[in-house]
Amino acid sequence: MKKFKHILLKTLDVAALSVFEPIVRLCYGEDPRAQLRKIGKFILIPIVAFILFLGVWHVTASGIETKFGKMPTPGVTWEQTKVMVGQVFENRRSEKAFYVEQKTKAQEHETKAAQYAAAAELPKNASQKEAFLAESNAQAELAVNARSATFAGTPTIIYRVVHSLKTVFLGFMLATLIALPIGILCGLNPVFMAAASPIIQIFKPVSPVAWVPIAMILVGALYSGSSMQPAMLSSAIVVAMCSLWPTLTNTALGVASIDKDHLNVAKVLRLGWWTRLFKIVIPSSLPLIFAGLRISLGVGWMVLIAAELLVQNPGLGQFVWDRFQDNSAAAFGQIFVAIFIIGIIGFFLDRTMIILQRSVSFDAPAGA
Amino acid sequence: MSQFGNSYVELDRLVKAYPNPRGEATRVVDGFSTKIAEGEFVSVIGHSGCGKSTVLTMLAGLNDVTSGNIILAGKEVSGAGPDRAVVFQSPCLLPWMSAFDNVMLGVKRCYPKATRLERKQLVEYFLSIVGLGDAMHKYPKELSGGMQQRVGIARAIALRPKMLLLDEPFGKLDSLTRMDLQETVLNLLNEHRITTMMITHDVDEAIFMSDRVVMMTNGPRAKVGQVLDIPFERPRNRVDVLGDEMYYDFRGCLIDFLEGQDRRKHGEPDASMPEPKPVTKPETVQDLMLVQSPAEVSAV
Ligand SMILES: Nc1ncnc2c1ncn2[C@@H]1O[C@H](COP(=O)(O)OP(=O)(O)OP(=O)(O)O)[C@@H](O)[C@H]1O
Ligand SMILES: [Mg+2]
Numbered sequence: 001m002k003k004f005k006h007i008l009l010k011t012l013d014v015a016a017l018s019v020f021e022p023i024v025r026l027c028y029g030e031d032p033r034a035q036l037r038k039i040g041k042f043i044l045i046p047i048v049a050f051i052l053f054l055g056v057w058h059v060t061a062s063g064i065e066t067k068f069g070k071m072p073t074p075g076v077t078w079e080q081t082k083v084m085v086g087q088v089f090e091n092r093r094s095e096k097a098f099y100v101e102q103k104t105k106a107q108e109h110e111t112k113a114a115q116y117a118a119a120a121e122l123p124k125n126a127s128q129k130e131a132f133l134a135e136s137n138a139q140a141e142l143a144v145n146a147r148s149a150t151f152a153g154t155p156t157i158i159y160r161v162v163h164s165l166k167t168v169f170l171g172f173m174l175a176t177l178i179a180l181p182i183g184i185l186c187g188l189n190p191v192f193m194a195a196a197s198p199i200i201q202i203f204k205p206v207s208p209v210a211w212v213p214i215a216m217i218l219v220g221a222l223y224s225g226s227s228m229q230p231a232m233l234s235s236a237i238v239v240a241m242c243s244l245w246p247t248l249t250n251t252a253l254g255v256a257s258i259d260k261d262h263l264n265v266a267k268v269l270r271l272g273w274w275t276r277l278f279k280i281v282i283p284s285s286l287p288l289i290f291a292g293l294r295i296s297l298g299v300g301w302m303v304l305i306a307a308e309l310l311v312q313n314p315g316l317g318q319f320v321w322d323r324f325q326d327n328s329a330a331a332f333g334q335i336f337v338a339i340f341i342i343g344i345i346g347f348f349l350d351r352t353m354i355i356l357q358r359s360v361s362f363d364a365p366a367g368a
Numbered sequence: 369m370s371q372f373g374n375s376y377v378e379l380d381r382l383v384k385a386y387p388n389p390r391g392e393a394t395r396v397v398d399g400f401s402t403k404i405a406e407g408e409f410v411s412v413i414g415h416s417g418c419g420k421s422t423v424l425t426m427l428a429g430l431n432d433v434t435s436g437n438i439i440l441a442g443k444e445v446s447g448a449g450p451d452r453a454v455v456f457q458s459p460c461l462l463p464w465m466s467a468f469d470n471v472m473l474g475v476k477r478c479y480p481k482a483t484r485l486e487r488k489q490l491v492e493y494f495l496s497i498v499g500l501g502d503a504m505h506k507y508p509k510e511l512s513g514g515m516q517q518r519v520g521i522a523r524a525i526a527l528r529p530k531m532l533l534l535d536e537p538f539g540k541l542d543s544l545t546r547m548d549l550q551e552t553v554l555n556l557l558n559e560h561r562i563t564t565m566m567i568t569h570d571v572d573e574a575i576f577m578s579d580r581v582v583m584m585t586n587g588p589r590a591k592v593g594q595v596l597d598i599p600f601e602r603p604r605n606r607v608d609v610l611g612d613e614m615y616y617d618f619r620g621c622l623i624d625f626l627e628g629q630d631r632r633k634h635g636e637p638d639a640s641m642p643e644p645k646p647v648t649k650p651e652t653v654q655d656l657m658l659v660q661s662p663a664e665v666s667a668v
Contacts, residue, residue: 261460264430267448269477269527279473283464362463362509 016354019043069329072336080333088156095151106146113139155314161341164315167232168304168349171239172297178240179247179296180289186248187255188281204245208303211238212310231313238307243300250292254285287361294353301346316342372442376406376563377427377531382436384422393434397422398589400436402582407561411574413622414584414593415629420567423584424535427565428454441530450478453524457536459516461508467519468504471495474527494522497559498552514545518552525556532557534566538573550577551606558603571622576609581622586629594625 008024022038025031054074064071072080116136120129155163186193215237219230262284266276282289308317320338323331382400385393397419404410412420425431427438429448438445440452461470471491479487495504498518508516517537524532537553538546554577557564568574574581578598585593598618600609609615 261456261458262462264448264454265460265462265473267430268428268450268452268454269474270449271473271477279465280462283462286464362507 014355014358016351016358066332068327068332072329072333076329076333077336077340080330081337083330084157084334084337088158091153091156094153098149098151102146102149106143109139109143109146113137113143157319157338157341160315160319161345163232163313164304164308164317165345167235167308167313167315168239168297168300170232171236171304172243172300174236174240175244175296175300176247176293179244179292180251183248183251183289183292184255184277184281186252187285193252193256200245200248203241206241208238208242208306209310211241212307215241215307216311229313231308231311234311235304235307235313235315235317238311239300239304242303243296246295246299247289247292250288250295251285254288254292255281257288258284283362287357290353290357290360294350294357297349297353298346301342301349305342372406374405375403375439376408376441377404377565378437378439379403379423379427380437380439382423382426382438383434384419384426384431385434395434395589396587397426397591399591400584402592402595404563404565404580406441406563408580409557409564409566409578411578411581412565412567412584413569413571413574413581413626414590415586415626416569418584418587418629419590420584421535424454424533424565424567427531428452428533430454450474450527451530452533453527453529453531454533455517455520455524455535455537457539459508459513459520461516461519461523463508466505466507467495467500467511467515467522468492470508470519471523471526474523478527490526494526495519497525497556498522512545514541514549517541517549521549521553521556525560525562528560529562532562532564534564536567536569539569546573547606553577554602554604571619571626574622575615575618576604576606581618583622583625586632593629596621 005024005028009021012018012021012024019042022035023043026035026039058073058075061071061073070076113136116132116139120132120136124132182196186196212234215234216230219234219237223230223233258281262280266280271279304315305317305320307313308315309321310317312318312321316338320335323334323338379400379402382397383395384397385395388394400419400423402410412423414420422431426433427445429445429452445452461467462473465473468491471494472487475482475487475490475494479490482490492501492504495501498521500515500518500522503511503515508519511519517540521537534553538549541549550573566574566577575598581596581598582592583594583596584590596618600612
């Protein structure tokens with residue numbers, strides 16, 4: 001029991017959710033007054049503040065008339081959330097129905113194919129036999145087609161979230177692959193740093209929107225594969241161009257500021273370049289590298305929505321644009337829902353990175 | 369004695385100059401010379417800031433020599449290397465590795481031909497002789513300061529160095545842990561005779577552990593002031609050493625020297641004089657002391 005409490009508290013701590021610590025402690029009856037006071041201050045007050053925010057939103061929104069109708073209030077947004085969830089289930093139902101239908105169709109074709117094949121076996125004249133065989137093959141092909149048909153409904157919000165996440169991770173990976181080696185070289189070698197510095201300084205402040213046309217043109221010219229939609233690749237490139245800087249600068253800083261004592265260890269042992277890199281340099285700069293990665297992912301997620309909106313990558317960004325084009329009050333409400341979804345996903349991405357960051361920091365006590 | 373006689377290690381007129389705030393080179397250490405026999409334990413004592421660490425890091429190859437020579441086992445030393453293992457005041461363990469892996473890093477480097485099992489056994493051996501048999505897989509942050517320093521010592525010994533360099537290795541420890549570790553190191557050295565140079569502030573530590581104490585004059589332009597031989601038998605035992613009547617003579621001699629340096633520092637009449645003030649020598653140690661004159665040094 002005690003042990004479980006310890007694990008629970010530790011988990012909250014590692015997940016950077018120590019706000020909820022007093023609740024756990026209260027459940028175990030540990031100094032209830034102090035815990036209640038903490039709960040009041042750090043859980044109840046934030047909840048009250050959020051309710052206040054909803055109130056202000058409601059009042060403000062009710063007074064604004066737009067060409068799409070009234071500006072969505074919290075109530076309307078909630079209604080639209082339910083509508084969107086409904087669509088997800090509706091879509092899932094029709095998807096299931098579609099596949100059931102395809103399966104029966106395929107089975108029908110398969111039985112027919114078998115019948116024709118059997119008929120062809122009977123002794124008939126050669127031309128008739130051939131006709132039966134051809135028919136059998138045609139039916140078999142139809143069956144295969146029916147089985148391999150995929151459902152093409154309108155993309156649901158779930159599909160869009162998944163697609164956006166895939167795109168942002170692709171971009172983030174690209175950024176990391178570029179930023180880590182360059183950052184390490186910059187940190188190791190002052191001359192390299194001096195050489196790279198002007199380039200970094202110039203490209204770092206460029207707005208994501210400016211990269212969009214370049215990415216689209218380049219992808220159009222150079223990418224002919226089919227494993228990925230060009231729009232997804234373009235968005236990922238824009239994400240990468242904007243999110244590689246925090247990782248790069250943090251990595252360079254981390255590598256350049258290694259503890260002199262640790263470098264002395266490497267000198268005394270006369271470690272080779274690679275051993276030094278992997279045993280000393282990288283481990284010692286991991287905390288800063290991860291701090292950089294965390295900022296990068298945050299930037300990437302922000303940039304992604306703008307990129308998707310412009311490139312028409314079927315993720316959340318395109319959803320916002322789509323709803324904007326719809327010109328209805330309901331669609332306006334759904335844009336608000338999208339805002340919340342984007343925010344909440346961003347929050348979870350950040351939390352994940354915090355947990356990773358903590359798990360590599362060697363000076364703070366690690367989890368368990 | 370080995371083929372190198374009394375000069376297994378030879379520091380010859382070492383000079384270290386650092387630029388001062390106005391950009392002029394000031395000689396922090398100026399003409400530090402001494403010889404160390406193979407297997408000998410030499411302590412360097414002197415006031416804070418006089419340049420002890422500077423001498424040691426130059427010997428370790430971690431600090432460039434402005435002028436002068438360092439010869440170890442007949443060869444001129446250049447750059448750092450595993451033949452000169454260093455233990456600093458702070459343990460300098462790599463915090464992302466367990467005690468075992470910290471020692472393993474050196475073992476891998478110095479026994480490239482050993483098998484995986486042999487290496488593992490070596491690491492376990494070195495950690496157990498510093499008394500860490502039970503805490504091998506702990507990370508530095510889970511170890512006390514004393515235990516971390518033990519890992520540092522194990523890591524140094526594991527390199528099978530020609531020379532062990534200790535810079536106030538017990539400086540940050542409480543006095544009980546400190547005594548414990550002094551004995552650990554002495555026992556280690558009884559077993560693996562390694563030529564050692566230790567820097568310390570502690571007069572008792574210097575006498576208990578070393579064969580010879582080198583006293584440094586105050587900086588800037590610090591060099592060897594006096595040298596005191598400590599002829600106690602090894603293996604040493606603290607009670608016997610403390611009970612020996614010569615102990616207090618040695619102690620008095622060292623303290624006299626340090627106090628003399630203090631007076632110099634505080635601008636008393638002879639402040640401008642480069643020579644250390646002659647110290648009153650107790651009868652019994654008189655013939656053990658070698659006051660090095662500049663003539664002697666340059667004759668080396
Ligand atoms: N990198 C440096 N640049 C300029 N001056 C330095 C540098 N390193 C050391 N010094 C100076 O050299 C002198 C000797 O320093 P050192 O660290 O060798 O002293 P120390 O005898 O080891 O002192 P302590 O007993 O306090 O460790 C000091 O006055 C210090 O200010
Ligand atoms: Mg020092």
